[in-house]
Amino acid sequence: MRKHHRGLGSVAAPALLLLLLLALVLPSTQTQSQKQSARETAAMAAEPARRLAGGIVESPGRENDLYIVGLARFAVSEHNKEANTPLELEKVVRVKEQAVAGRLYYITIQVDEGGAKKLYEAKVLEQLWLDVRKLVEFRPAEGASPNV
Numbered sequence: 001m002r003k004h005h006r007g008l009g010s011v012a013a014p015a016l017l018l019l020l021l022l023a024l025v026l027p028s029t030q031t032q033s034q035k036q037s038a039r040e041t042a043a044m045a046a047e048p049a050r051r052l053a054g055g056i057v058e059s060p061g062r063e064n065d066l067y068i069v070g071l072a073r074f075a076v077s078e079h080n081k082e083a084n085t086p087l088e089l090e091k092v093v094r095v096k097e098q099a100v101a102g103r104l105y106y107i108t109i110q111v112d113e114g115g116a117k118k119l120y121e122a123k124v125l126e127q128l129w130l131d132v133r134k135l136v137e138f139r140p141a142e143g144a145s146p147n148v
Contacts, residue, residue: 056106059095068095071133072109075122078135088112093119102127108141 062068069092076089094108105124110117119141125134 054099056096056098059097062095063092065095068092068105068107071105071124071126072107072122074133075107075124075135075138076109076111079120079122079138082135082138086114087120090117100125102130102132104136 059068069089072092073089076087079085080087088111090110090112092107093110096106098104098106103126105122105126107122107124109120109122111120120138121141122138123136125136126132
């Protein structure tokens with residue numbers, strides 16, 4: 001039995017040595033990957049706000065997206081109820097989005113207001129998991145031309 005125990009001890013010593021070597025090598029490898037991660041984080045921070053969570057991003061090409069048009073119709077309808085106005089949606093001109101506790105849409109809308117074409121900016125908040133769709137803001141667009 002003793003012989004068997006010594007054999008086990010002779011196997012354990014190299015395994016222990018291997019573990020010690022790995023313990024010395026792995027921290028330097030982790031440090032290199034941590035350095036790489038820090039460089040990547042710094043590079044991401046240097047990118048425009050559109051890459052960062054919470055940044056407002058342009059959404060080109062979504063002006064004719066049926067979902068966005070539905071949000072625009074909702075915004076005009078809610079505004080008409082609140083302000084007792086007869087605005088009619090003509091088209092969506094521009095769309096921006098922001099990730100918040102849900103999704104906030106910034107929609108520039110061209111409307112027909114008594115025969116005149118005018119631009120408005122609407123902010124619509126959606127929180128799908130709460131079944132919430134809310135008009136946050138609806139105001140005339142600043143310095144925008146309806147011929148956009």
